[in-house]
Amino acid sequence: MNGADIVIDVEGLSKSFDGKLVVDNLSMQVRRGRIHGFLGPNGSGKTTTIRMLCGLLTPDKGRGRCLGFDILTQQTEIKRRTGYMTQAFSLYADLTIRENLEFIGRIYGLDDPSARAREAIDQLGLTGRADQLAGELSGGWKQRLALGACIMPRPQLLLLDEPTAGVDPKARRDFWDEIHQLAHEGLTVLVSTHYMDEAERCHEIAYIAYGRLLAQGTTTEIIAQSNLSTYVVSGADLGDLAETLKHTPGVDMVAPFGAKLHVASRDHAALDGVAREFAAPGIAWERDAPNLEDVFIDLMSRARSNYP
Amino acid sequence: MSASTDPTGARGEPRPAGFASHPLDEGEGIPRLARLWASLERLYAVFVKELIQLRRDRLTFATMIMIPVMQLILFGFAINSDPKHLPTAVLDNDNSAYSRLFIASLKKTDYFDIRYSLSGPSQIDPLILSGAVNFAIEIPQNFARDLARGENPAILVVADAADPTAVNGAFIALTGMAAQVFTRELLGPLQNLSAKPAPYEVRLQKRYNPAGETRLNIVPGLVGTILTLTMLIFTALSVTREIERNTMESLLAMPINPVEIMLGKILPYAMVGFFQMALIAGAARFIFDVPVVGNLGTFVVLTMLFIVANLSVGYTFSTIAKNQLQAMQMSFFFFLPSILLSGFMFPFRGMPVWAQNVGSILPLTHYLRIVRGVMLKGAGFSDLAADTGALAAFALAAMIVAVLRFRQTLD
Numbered sequence: 001m002n003g004a005d006i007v008i009d010v011e012g013l014s015k016s017f018d019g020k021l022v023v024d025n026l027s028m029q030v031r032r033g034r035i036h037g038f039l040g041p042n043g044s045g046k047t048t049t050i051r052m053l054c055g056l057l058t059p060d061k062g063r064g065r066c067l068g069f070d071i072l073t074q075q076t077e078i079k080r081r082t083g084y085m086t087q088a089f090s091l092y093a094d095l096t097i098r099e100n101l102e103f104i105g106r107i108y109g110l111d112d113p114s115a116r117a118r119e120a121i122d123q124l125g126l127t128g129r130a131d132q133l134a135g136e137l138s139g140g141w142k143q144r145l146a147l148g149a150c151i152m153p154r155p156q157l158l159l160l161d162e163p164t165a166g167v168d169p170k171a172r173r174d175f176w177d178e179i180h181q182l183a184h185e186g187l188t189v190l191v192s193t194h195y196m197d198e199a200e201r202c203h204e205i206a207y208i209a210y211g212r213l214l215a216q217g218t219t220t221e222i223i224a225q226s227n228l229s230t231y232v233v234s235g236a237d238l239g240d241l242a243e244t245l246k247h248t249p250g251v252d253m254v255a256p257f258g259a260k261l262h263v264a265s266r267d268h269a270a271l272d273g274v275a276r277e278f279a280a281p282g283i284a285w286e287r288d289a290p291n292l293e294d295v296f297i298d299l300m301s302r303a304r305s306n307y308p
Numbered sequence: 309m310s311a312s313t314d315p316t317g318a319r320g321e322p323r324p325a326g327f328a329s330h331p332l333d334e335g336e337g338i339p340r341l342a343r344l345w346a347s348l349e350r351l352y353a354v355f356v357k358e359l360i361q362l363r364r365d366r367l368t369f370a371t372m373i374m375i376p377v378m379q380l381i382l383f384g385f386a387i388n389s390d391p392k393h394l395p396t397a398v399l400d401n402d403n404s405a406y407s408r409l410f411i412a413s414l415k416k417t418d419y420f421d422i423r424y425s426l427s428g429p430s431q432i433d434p435l436i437l438s439g440a441v442n443f444a445i446e447i448p449q450n451f452a453r454d455l456a457r458g459e460n461p462a463i464l465v466v467a468d469a470a471d472p473t474a475v476n477g478a479f480i481a482l483t484g485m486a487a488q489v490f491t492r493e494l495l496g497p498l499q500n501l502s503a504k505p506a507p508y509e510v511r512l513q514k515r516y517n518p519a520g521e522t523r524l525n526i527v528p529g530l531v532g533t534i535l536t537l538t539m540l541i542f543t544a545l546s547v548t549r550e551i552e553r554n555t556m557e558s559l560l561a562m563p564i565n566p567v568e569i570m571l572g573k574i575l576p577y578a579m580v581g582f583f584q585m586a587l588i589a590g591a592a593r594f595i596f597d598v599p600v601v602g603n604l605g606t607f608v609v610l611t612m613l614f615i616v617a618n619l620s621v622g623y624t625f626s627t628i629a630k631n632q633l634q635a636m637q638m639s640f641f642f643f644l645p646s647i648l649l650s651g652f653m654f655p656f657r658g659m660p661v662w663a664q665n666v667g668s669i670l671p672l673t674h675y676l677r678i679v680r681g682v683m684l685k686g687a688g689f690s691d692l693a694a695d696t697g698a699l700a701a702f703a704l705a706a707m708i709v710a711v712l713r714f715r716q717t718l719d
Contacts, residue, residue, distance in 0.1 A: 056557065056561055057718055076563055076565075080563040086557045088554040089554065092357065094360075094361050094365070095361065099356075099357070103357045104562070106350065106352060106356070107353045107564055109349055
């Protein structure tokens with residue numbers, strides 16, 4: 001792959017707060033025009049990593065480049081070319097939509113901030129509501145406006161920190177369509193999320209837990225790397241079975257999915273044995289390919305036992 | 309991921325086709341003037357934003373008007389440093405036509421409200437001690453006779469000088485009266501007595517505070533205290549508000565530097581300060597009849613300097629405080645010594661040396677000298693150079709601290 005195509009390239013990033021290691025020796029690369037998903041449980045270090053990438057936090061250790069600029073010394077250059085959408089709504093609630101966008105336009109030195117703000121408002125479909133206070137918008141509209149504000153200065157890199165938290169499914173779908181359109185036009189996107197369906201919409205994903213990067217690659221690659229063998233168990237009254245299986249040797253993960261149970265293990269032979277042992281009338285064991293969530297739950301439980 | 313082994317490969321500047329011409333490029337080749345222009349543009353962005361927020365925040369807007377008005381009314385009207393109708397007790401040991409004339413003249417000055425007519429000197433002390441009267445006046449026996457003989461009889465005035473400013477005006481009126489009260493009565497053979505000095509003596513005994521100071525110039529000082537209070541509070545909240553409303557992270561992620569943010573946030577309030585100055589100065593001139601002897605331009609320029617100094621202090625607090633409550637507490641921590649040690653409350657020269665030293669650090673101290681100098685004495689820039697220099701140094705130091713304290717990262 002061509003080096004100039006790497007937009008984010010960081011190596012060995014570490015950061016601790018009050019002696020607590022939040023990001024531990026993290027390295028990652030993101031290529032231009034790709035949507036890179038950043039997954040992991042709460043407090044895993046996703047936000048801290050994103051903040052280190054855009055110069056809001058200084059890493060304790062490690063080095064790297066973002067858009068070709070050093071993350072330790074050229075933060076201003078990175079900021080000029082990066083749109084960062086924070087987890088909480090961060091536009092001014094007491095400014096109107098138009099005033100917020102004009103403010104951003106002026107900060108980024110756009111040629112005609114008013115015209116650019118008007119353009120962005122039209123694109124967002126907020127034409128008639130330009131003079132409404134940003135704080136009065138609904139959750140979905142706030143999120144659209146925040147994204148619109150981020151891309152108005154035409155950044156080369158978009159950092160989105162849990163952008164769809166608290167947004168309804170329709171708005172989420174529209175949001176992702178928009179992200180794909182932007183990536184198609186050449187924008188690179190790093191997006192953190194909790195949602196598996198969103199993870200599957202990313203070109204590549206990185207899974208982080210307890211500050212450590214546990215897996216990286218495309219969905220298919222991550223599932224293949226996991227070397228997980230999975231059975232789907234169906235039948236009535238699976239609750240007791242689930243409890244028993246959790247303590248059965250050779251079973252790495254048990255998770256209910258609706259009326260069914262996902263049972264997974266890295267020891268394929270052992271799991272086959274378990275399947276035979278617990279097969280009973282009314283309880284069907286079926287082999288299935290593991291899905292992304294199986295892999296992540298397994299990664300997380302392993303990470304927890306490794307880093308208590 | 310081959311790039312991990314080849315970090316140098318990423319050093320070339322990526323230029324995605326769709327975003328080839330970037331409006332924000334300010335590389336080394338861009339002339340300094342263009343960079344300055346871009347910086348001013350960002351400063352202007354913050355300035356406009358702050359103005360809009362200020363306009364929409366009704367409560368802040370109301371306090372801006374209400375604080376000066378309230379303080380003016382409180383200090384200007386309610387706290388009168390030249391009070392009249394002070395409760396007074398009189399012990400007339402002579403009971404002659406002359407002594408009665410003297411008492412009638414006392415009443416006419418409007419300073420004395422005779423509440424008690426005493427029968428013996430032992431009644432004086434309890435009245436003064438309890439605060440029932442501010443003055444006790446004792447006319448000696450044979451006052452009329454001694455007066456006629458030209459023996460210069462002495463009238464004893466006992467004053468409660470615990471609050472010196474309260475009794476000074478009255479005492480000045482009393483001594484002034486002494487020269488004139490008997491002019492009309494001392495006719496014929498007694499006419500030679502009416503020549504100054506007064507034919508009798510007023511002996512003042514100040515109780516509790518023998519070294520009472522002269523009265524203060526309250527209203528010019530009010531310009532300084534009101535501006536200190538309002539300017540401090542407004543900027544003290546400006547940075548903490550961004551933090552509490554979750555907008556700080558975004559602001560820091562934008563390509564703007566701390567100096568641009570600071571000036572953009574200070575400027576709108578300098579405008580507010582200008583209007584407050586006009587309001588207070590107008591009230592001083594037209595409601596309280598304080599003359600403006602000096603040059604109005606000098607007054608405006610130096611007051612603006614004082615406003616900027618206070619805004620810088622408030623902004624500095626804002627960069628140190630963790631939340632708006634802390635910022636408010638810090639403002640009051642600064643405001644109290646400003647009121648007490650600047651010479652607004654007590655005469656500066658009357659304070660102990662350590663207090664004068666503390667006072668000299670505060671901008672209000674220097675501004676009080678400036679405002680009293682310009683308004684009352686007609687002083688110009690050259691007379692006020694030292695205090696002007698102190699104010700400017702203070703403003704600059706506060707701004708430097710603020711910029712150094714401003715955290716550009718979330719570390």
